[in-house]
Amino acid sequence: MKLIDTKTKNNVLDSMMKNIEQNRAAILEANKKDLEAFKKDDQALYDRLVVDDSKINGMIKAISEVRAQEDPVNQEISNATLDNGLNIINRTAPFGTIMIIYESRPDVTVEAAVLAFKANNKILLKGGKEAYNSNKELVSCWHKSLAENGLENDWIKMLVLNREETQAFLKNPTEPLDLIVPRGGERLINFVKENAKCAVLVSGRGNNFLYVAEDADWIKTLQVILNAKTDKISGCNALDKVLIDKKLPHYETRLQELKTVLEKAKVEILVDDEIKKVLSENKSIPNEATWNEEFLAMKIAVGSVDGMDEAISKINKYSGGHSSVILTEDTQTAKHFMENVDSAAVYHNASTRFTDGGQMGVGAELAISTDKLHHRGPLGLKQLVTNKYYVFGDGHVRV
Known part of the structure; x- marks a missing residue:
């Protein structure tokens, strides 16, 4: 893949900031069309769809934060000359073409595009149909910015595909595809x-847990x-489950206080059998599958555990x-807890809402990876x- 020099990449980003500002009214109008067409039956999805000033x-x-970051391409990782005279240099390189599939936002x-582009990758944007008009307007800004700097539109492309067409594209891509990032639910x-x-880099579901130890x-x-x-509530870093040490x-008394605080905030509380003995008026957790569920709603499940290991x-x-x-x-x-819990981010006395590229000092993020290969956590530049x-050799042969 052709390497674009850092100055040109940053010039594109300067153009994009200008073009977004100049097209602010058009972006808001496009988003208004999407919001009007959306059936507001999924509050979390609706919240993600909204674009305002x-x-x-x-x-x-x-964009400004990514522009200010060092170009991650062609950075030297290691440089060693072996006893046989071979000079081996390991450098960073672009993935190639990244496809991201996402809903609503x-x-x-x-x-996603600013990160992929600054890292010298092409990106295919497969957004949800509910955000079609908004995405189209924003991609138009990208294409204008690329053209202003002598680059082709194919660095940043918007795919308009239904489920069957997406499936066919995944099975038999019509262009080289090096990495896919699905940013959404388990389905x-x-x-x-x-x-x-x-390769698929999973931006996993949330379903985040909090354990209250006996000395909390x-x-x-x-x-x-x-x-x-x-x-x-629409964030993948929202809390879903609370485990209280017996x-x-x-x-x-503290269970009753927790109930009061949450219900005052209009949070529905589901409880396990042990908690039900104290919070008898609250609904029981219906089945084991609930423990696997990411709610994306004003709902929380509270359970009791006998110690940290449980x-x-x-x-x-x-x-x-x-x-x-x-x-x-x-x-x-x-x-002990943080070393033994198998999560991308583990916290001591702090909210899960900090699992975010901007909050963690990474800047803009492509997604929050829950995979273990390549990288885990916020995917930044x-x-x-x-x-x-x-x-580098000089006629070297292996003997």
């Missing part, structure tokens, strides 16, 4: 993994649970491997490259 400002800021059309992820013929500071606990659950002092076991069995939290005042307890070995 604040969202547009966020898009411009994301038009801001992904900007954030989308499974669909892509079943049909794709190239209760004021911190209530603050963290409330923020993690209610700050943004040895928590004033156990019954909490760790339950989290590793049911969570999406995204974000997990322990509330404890003991650093050794926190260390530095994570959108692979590597290549350059081997």
